[in-house]
Amino acid sequence: MADDSSSPKATGKELRDDSCSNGDALVLKPKKMKAKEKSLQSGKAKTHKKSLKSSEYENRLLFAINIMKTSKKESMDFEDSGDRRVQLDVKEELKEDPDFVVQGKGKKRKRKTDHRDGPSSTSEAPLPKKKKKVVKEEGQMNLGTEKKKKNEVKVKVKKEEGDRPVSVKKKKSKEEIEAARALKLKKKEEEEKQRWRWWEEEKYEHGIKWKFLEHKGPYFPPEYQPLPDDVKFYYNGKAVKLNPPAEEGALYFAQMLDHEYTTKEVFRNNFFRDWRKDMTLEEKQLIKDLNKCDFGELLVMHKQRVEARKNMSKEEKQVIKEANQKIVEEYGFCVLDQHRERIGNFKIEPPALFRGRGDHPKQGMLKKRIQPEDVIINCSKDSYIPEPPAGHRWKEVRHDNTVTWLASWTENVQGSCKYVMLNANSKLKGEKDWEKYEVARRLKLCVDAIRAQYLEDLKSKQMGTRQRAVAFYFIDKLALRAGNEKEEGETADTVGCCSLRVEHITLHDTLDGEKCVVEFDFLGKDCIRYYNKVPVIKRVFKNLKLFMEKKQGGDDLFDRLNTQLLNKHLSSLMAGLTAKVFRTYNASITLQQQLQKLTNKTDNVAEKLLSYNRANRAVAILCNHQRAPPKTFDQSMANLQAKIDSRKEQLALAKKELKQAKKDSKGSSDNKLLASVYHSRRLQRAIYFFSQHLYISDVSLIAVCVFSLVDKKKKAVQRCEEQLLRMEVQATDKEENKQIALSTSKLNYLDPRISVAWCKNIEVPLDKIYNKTLRDKFAWAIDMTENDFVF
DNA sequence: CTCGTAACTTAGGACCCCTAAC
DNA sequence: GTTAGGGGTCCTAAGTTACGAG
Numbered sequence: 045m046a047d048d049s050s051s052p053k054a055t056g057k058e059l060r061d062d063s064c065s066n067g068d069a070l071v072l073k074p075k076k077m078k079a080k081e082k083s084l085q086s087g088k089a090k091t092h093k094k095s096l097k098s099s100e101y102e103n104r105l106l107f108a109i110n111i112m113k114t115s116k117k118e119s120m121d122f123e124d125s126g127d128r129r130v131q132l133d134v135k136e137e138l139k140e141d142p143d144f145v146v147q148g149k150g151k152k153r154k155r156k157t158d159h160r161d162g163p164s165s166t167s168e169a170p171l172p173k174k175k176k177k178v179v180k181e182e183g184q185m186n187l188g189t190e191k192k193k194k195n196e197v198k199v200k201v202k203k204e205e206g207d208r209p210v211s212v213k214k215k216k217s218k219e220e221i222e223a224a225r226a227l228k229l230k231k232k233e234e235e236e237k238q239r240w241r242w243w244e245e246e247k248y249e250h251g252i253k254w255k256f257l258e259h260k261g262p263y264f265p266p267e268y269q270p271l272p273d274d275v276k277f278y279y280n281g282k283a284v285k286l287n288p289p290a291e292e293g294a295l296y297f298a299q300m301l302d303h304e305y306t307t308k309e310v311f312r313n314n315f316f317r318d319w320r321k322d323m324t325l326e327e328k329q330l331i332k333d334l335n336k337c338d339f340g341e342l343l344v345m346h347k348q349r350v351e352a353r354k355n356m357s358k359e360e361k362q363v364i365k366e367a368n369q370k371i372v373e374e375y376g377f378c379v380l381d382q383h384r385e386r387i388g389n390f391k392i393e394p395p396a397l398f399r400g401r402g403d404h405p406k407q408g409m410l411k412k413r414i415q416p417e418d419v420i421i422n423c424s425k426d427s428y429i430p431e432p433p434a435g436h437r438w439k440e441v442r443h444d445n446t447v448t449w450l451a452s453w454t455e456n457v458q459g460s461c462k463y464v465m466l467n468a469n470s471k472l473k474g475e476k477d478w479e480k481y482e483v484a485r486r487l488k489l490c491v492d493a494i495r496a497q498y499l500e501d502l503k504s505k506q507m508g509t510r511q512r513a514v515a516f517y518f519i520d521k522l523a524l525r526a527g528n529e530k531e532e533g534e535t536a537d538t539v540g541c542c543s544l545r546v547e548h549i550t551l552h553d554t555l556d557g558e559k560c561v562v563e564f565d566f567l568g569k570d571c572i573r574y575y576n577k578v579p580v581i582k583r584v585f586k587n588l589k590l591f592m593e594k595k596q597g598g599d600d601l602f603d604r605l606n607t608q609l610l611n612k613h614l615s616s617l618m619a620g621l622t623a624k625v626f627r628t629y630n631a632s633i634t635l636q637q638q639l640q641k642l643t644n645k646t647d648n649v650a651e652k653l654l655s656y657n658r659a660n661r662a663v664a665i666l667c668n669h670q671r672a673p674p675k676t677f678d679q680s681m682a683n684l685q686a687k688i689d690s691r692k693e694q695l696a697l698a699k700k701e702l703k704q705a706k707k708d709s710k711g712s713s714d715n716k717l718l719a720s721v722y723h724s725r726r727l728q729r730a731i732y733f734f735s736q737h738l739y740i741s742d743v744s745l746i747a748v749c750v751f752s753l754v755d756k757k758k759k760a761v762q763r764c765e766e767q768l769l770r771m772e773v774q775a776t777d778k779e780e781n782k783q784i785a786l787s788t789s790k791l792n793y794l795d796p797r798i799s800v801a802w803c804k805n806i807e808v809p810l811d812k813i814y815n816k817t818l819r820d821k822f823a824w825a826i827d828m829t830e831n832d833f834v835f
Numbered sequence: 836c837t838c839g840t841a842a843c844t845t846a847g848g849a850c851c852c853c854t855a856a857c
Numbered sequence: 858g859t860t861a862g863g864g865g866t867c868c869t870a871a872g873t874t875a876c877g878a879g
Contacts, residue, residue, distance in 0.1 A: 389867085389868075389869085391867095391868090393868080393869065396869095398870090399848095399869085399870080400870070400871090401846095401847080401848090401870065401871075404870090447841085447842065447843090448842080448843075449842075449843090452841090452842090455869095458870090458871095459840095460840090460841095460870095460871095461840080461841060461842075462869085463841090463842070463843080465842095465843080473843095473844095476843080476844085477844095480844090525845095525872070525873080526872090526873060526874085527872095527873095528872075528873070528874090530872095535870095535871075536871090538871085538872090540872085540873090568872095569845080569846065569847095569870095569871060569872055570845095570846055570847060570848095570870075570871065570872085571871095572846085572847080607873075607874080608837090608874090611873090611874070611875095622873075622874065622875095623873080623874090624844085624845090624872095624873060624874085669846080669847090670847085671847065671848085672847080672848075674862090674863085676861080676862070676863095679861095680861085680862065680863090683861095683862095785846085785847070787846095787847095787864095787865095788845070788846060788847080791845085791846095792844075792845055792846085793845090815864075815865065816865085817865070817866075
């Protein structure tokens with residue numbers, strides 16, 4: 045957790061300093077220990093040989109306590125290996141654990157052995173670098189406070205970088221890690237320096253998207269490689285050598301044989317029809333039935349290739365990775381108004397079998413290979429014009445700065461246009477995104493009036509107006525999509541609000557104790573089912589009954605309404621208002637409200653994050669963002685549950701032990717205590733050791749021992765509880781998230797400024813909720829949002 | 836005004852790769 | 858060292874909306 049991550053870092057630093065000087069070596073005061081320190085100080089533990097300052101004494105005592113804790117679990121062989129070893133261990137222990145809590149042993153042991161061969165080098169080598177780094181960071185911080193807002197992003201990035209090594213530092217050679225870290229840091233710095241702070245610049249006049257645009261053109265997928273001779277396609281049991289285009293089609297089909305698609309009649313028929321188009325006359329005459337085709341060897345080859353790729357050595361993978369990097373470097377960027385911007389999809393879509401979603405009538409059709417002759421290039425007149433691949437030419441080169449795409453082509457299956465556009469972190473996308481949320485915020489200001497208006501319209505004498513009002517009610521209340529009409533037979537049968545049909549809703553005068561319930565059941569975008577039972581106001585209910593009169597299930601519910609009419613009306617109510625703005629508005633306002641409701645400042649980070657996820661989830665549910673439950677869901681849930689159960693047992697045990705320890709310490713007299721402590725040979729040795737080396741008396745040490753036992757048990761219980769809580773939170777989160785996709789709303793509907801402000805206010809590091817990609821995409825919001833932002 | 840389509844956003848699944856746990 | 862799981866990225870389909878032609 046990054047919120048604690050600053051403390052281990054600080055502690056680490058102090059400890060390293062300690063190891064050089066010795067007087068103030070033990071100035072370590074975790075907050076939790078304060079009370080205990082006091083009680084110890086005032087208690088028996090006042091006997092010391094040398095005149096130590098009291099604070100130093102305290103610290104040594106604390107140090108001793110920690111050793112005591114360690115002493116029972118870790119076998120410290122004082123007699124054999126002498127002081128050096130012990131001190132080493134202690135150092136290690138403290139280094140790991142700022143709160144002096146003894147943690148699980150397994151890993152520590154390992155680490156100890158790792159360090160043992162070169163204690164001097166391990167304790168000294170990293171020191172200078174570490175120090176340097178800290179200094180650097182402080183410098184950054186100062187800069188940050190001076191320049192305040194402008195450098196906030198920078199500072200954050202630095203911090204995050206600094207945190208990482210603390211948790212990773214164990215293995216590998218120090219130099220390697222240092223080098224890697226330095227490299228990353230440099231890269232990040234570079235990146236930040238190069239970030240285009242477009243949101244601080246003046247906007248272009250309406251409609252102008254850029255003034256200069258230069259790029260290398262799209263990247264074309266590799267040509268088809270014919271099958272090796274030993275991989276054969278069979279028809280009716282006989283090997284047939286297909287001509288390359290037909291062979292290519294056969295391979296695409298073969299590659300999908302393990303997928304459900306290839307069992308669907310529509311898919312098979314579409315494929316077969318398109319495939320035959322690529323056959324020679326001869327082949328066509330021979331191959332007339334897909335069922336007689338045997339793609340087995342092709343599939344085997346494909347699987348082998350996949351397997352081989354997976355089993356490649358690290359070096360081989362690295363080579364491929366570098367090659368890809370090179371391609372990205374060359375084709376993945378453009379220059380837009382003097383800034384280098386990442387392109388989102390610079391690769392031309394390779395040929396494939398069309399995978400429409402749901403019952404798509406065109407599934408299985410062959411999506412053809414795109415040639416440069418199909419591609420339109422868009423760039424500045426005065427820019428370097430991209431070269432088409434050798435022997436080819438572009439369909440067209442145009443210079444249209446009112447659009448944002450760099451290249452486009454028409455896809456053959458649906459006849460739609462495909463575009464090469466910029467990445468989400470670009471100015472063009474970011475500005476649009478920002479604008480989208482600003483429109484939604486404007487809606488907030490007039491939403492009451494608009495709602496009043498449509499409630500009024502429910503009573504209109506005009507049928508069209510009433511339908512519009514009811515549709516509007518759904519869009520507002522349920523965040524339905526607008527629902528354009530679609531051409532029948534071209535796409536799967538899905539609907540949105542305006543295209544709802546009578547068969548998609550059922551009216552219940554009463555249902556489950558509620559009145560006027562509308563039951564929705566239809567397939568929405570991507571054939572995701574929308575199922576919901578919603579109580580509605582009476583006027584809406586009555587209207588629905590009216591709209592459904594004398595209609596068949598297949599008839600339009602809103603026969604006098606379409607999206608154009610609806611949007612036209614909306615834009616008359618507020619500039620820029622369309623149906624989808626309501627989705628954005630309702631999503632963002634819901635997040636804000638839920639966050640307000642669910643989060644407590646006193647919660648720990650895990651709980652805060654659960655709250656955030658729950659707020660996020662409320663939005664995802666509202667917007668019906670679903671996902672297929674992960675295939676391994678049940679299994680991993682069971683695993684987690686098993687872990688929780690075992691942790692519970694551990695907790696019970698720990699509690700029992702604590703109780704016993706308390707009983708021992710309270711119920712027994714000093715003599716008994718003494719006896720019990722002296723009973724342990726190991727503790728005896730420890731006491732001897734400390735009385736020699738730390739100038740603490742036996743008596744105080746005994747007190748320390750007893751105290752530390754109870755304390756240790758307490759800590760164990762506490763830690764167990766924390767872990768259990770964390771796991772339970774995780775399990776809840778997971779269960780609730782089984783079929784809900786949070787990412788879509790996070791990416792497209794939630795004003796990032798809400799999240800940024802929340803993080804700032806409630807002290808959750810932003811990277812807990814936004815990964816790197818999202819932080820890049822929302823750089824504008826991260827930079828400009830103050831704590832008091834309200835959507 | 837209707838219709839078609841260009842342009843752009845929104846969407847879920849596939850797949851890859853890193854990390855934590857064993 | 859291996860592997861499972863999950864986050865992150867890639868991919869491209871499927872929406873919405875604006876706009877221009879007829």
